[in-house]
Amino acid sequence: xxxxxxxxxxxxxxxxxxxxxxxxxxxxxxxxxxxxxxxxxxxxxxxxxxxxxxxxxxxxxxxxxxxxxxxxxxxxxxxxxxxxxxxxxxxxxxxxxxxxxxxxxxxxxxxxxxxxxxxxxxxxxxxxxxxxxxxxxxxxxxxxxxxxxxxxxxxxxxxxxxxxxxxxxxxxxxxxxxxxxxxxxxxxxxxxxxxxxxxxxxxxxxx
Numbered sequence: 680x681x682x683x684x685x686x687x688x689x690x691x692x693x694x695x696x697x698x699x700x701x702x703x704x705x706x707x708x709x710x711x712x713x714x715x716x717x718x719x720x721x722x723x724x725x726x727x728x729x730x731x732x733x734x735x736x737x738x739x740x741x742x743x744x745x746x747x748x749x750x751x752x753x754x755x756x757x758x759x760x761x762x763x764x765x766x767x768x769x770x771x772x773x774x775x776x777x778x779x780x781x782x783x784x785x786x787x788x789x790x791x792x793x794x795x796x797x798x799x800x801x802x803x804x805x806x807x808x809x810x811x812x813x814x815x816x817x818x819x820x821x822x823x824x825x826x827x828x829x830x831x832x833x834x835x836x837x838x839x840x841x842x843x844x845x846x847x848x849x850x851x852x853x854x855x856x857x858x859x860x861x862x863x864x865x866x867x868x869x870x871x872x873x874x875x876x877x878x879x880x881x882x883x884x885x886x
Contacts, residue, residue, distance in 0.1 A: 688803045691727055693717045693737035693746070694765070703736065706792055707799060720744040729758055732810055734783070734802040736795075739766040739773060747773070750780045759809060761802035765790060819879050822868045830867070833860040837873070838881050 700716040717723040739746040761783040774785045836846035847854040870876045
């Protein structure tokens with residue numbers, strides 16, 4: 680059964696050092712973010728909600744499953760939550776691998792409080808924007824499927840920058856018919872101007 684999730688951002692913190700967990704949780708909570716701490720990376724991997732909006736802050740070196748191994752697993756699953764890696768003894772190769780696997784940032788201990796808070800807040804904002812775009816894209820696809828095949832052809836012409844007359848010639852129909860289809864398209868897709876229509880559907884029609 681799918682887990683329920685809150686729209687309120689949640690920061691997951693993973694570190695096998697409980698003192699570090701408590702310290703980071705206290706710090707991050709000072710900016711009003713919810714925090715969930717984990718000391719066992721395997722437990723986190725099995726239980727955390729992939730639908731959460733927020734960020735993951737985790738240590739590179741942990742017993743059982745390292746932070747880099749966990750990062751690789753999350754990348755394989757296409758988990759989109761931003762990840763901030765922490766380490767007390769980082770190397771260039773470790774840093775490069777983390778970024779290649781999709782880490783948002785790689786910070787060395789002792790952690791600079793202001794840098795961490797700024798990175799966490801920036802990551803949360805980016806994740807919210809990413810989810811909003813995803814939701815908007817899904818909505819656009821659902822509305823697009825309400826169009827008839829002819830309306831989809833007219834929409835393609837509009838997005839390509841063709842005039843009503845050009846679309847009419849291309850589809851071998853009258854300009855008046857194109858105007859009717861155009862009105863139906865704007866109504867069904869719930870848009871009220873050409874710029875918004877093109878912005879929402881240009882990528883969909885070229886993907």
